Amino acid sequence: MTAPQLGLGEDTAVQGALILIAEDAIEIAEILAAYLARSGMRSVHAADGARALELHLSLKPDLVLLDIQMPQVNGWQVLAQIRQRGHTPVILLTALDQDVDKLMGLRIGADDYVVKPFNPAEVVARVEAVLRRSLPREARDERRILRAPPFVIDFEQHEIVAEIEGVRHTLVLTLTEFKLLAQLARAPRRVFSRAELLATCLPEGDTLERTVDSHVSKLRKKLEDLGIAGIPVSIRGVGYRFRSGS
Structure with a gap:
């Protein structure tokens, strides 16, 4: 006999993935963390850009949810440094909705771009999609x-x-x-x-x-x-x- 099946929304490719939420608005970070947890993912929070870079270096998260307008080090600078370090997937979260901002983020190396206000369930869906694309096959297995x-x-x-x-x-x-x-x-x-x-x-x-x-x-x-x-x-x-x- 086998254990009962997990919910249909759960994806074995992203089970247990660690997501770094770089967001200075605590209430937004808490909502995202709760939605990620319901999808079987873990999360850690950074309230400013400097802390985000520290946690990225020490914890090596599977993906970063990155607000652009953050204190100390802004999101553009954080994204640029993450790209210098490697290929960690990054989804930008921002109130900046101009096409030039979106293009700038994608050119620096963002994998996706979500404009505030957003539906947290949609953010989680985008996280899962980016992880499925970026995770090597052997890691998924x-x-x-x-x-x-x-x-x-x-x-x-x-x-x-x-x-x-x-x-x-x-x-x-x-x-x-x-x-x-x-x-x-x-x-x-x-x-x-x-x-x-x-x-x-x-x-x-x-x-x-x-x-x-x-x-x-x-x-x-x-x-x-x-x-x-x-x-x-x-x-x-x-x-x-x-x-x-x-």
């Missing part, structure tokens, strides 16, 4: 299979197998349990807050963070029945991590 011992997570088959003492056990999980385990396994050292897991892994109708605890408890019980203890780990007052000491 690698993203379909995630190995986080003792688990092998197959996003294409929507199946999680636990390898215990040389024996493979296919987990029978609900859709939410599949998403929770996969999300934690993507970044095993990171502590995910309940709010993050709620936005990323639970149905849109669920709004209570304590619902996350209930699903995690059921997931942990199924794993313990197979002899897998300590996954996921509760971090008091914060949320959950894949395992302790990862």
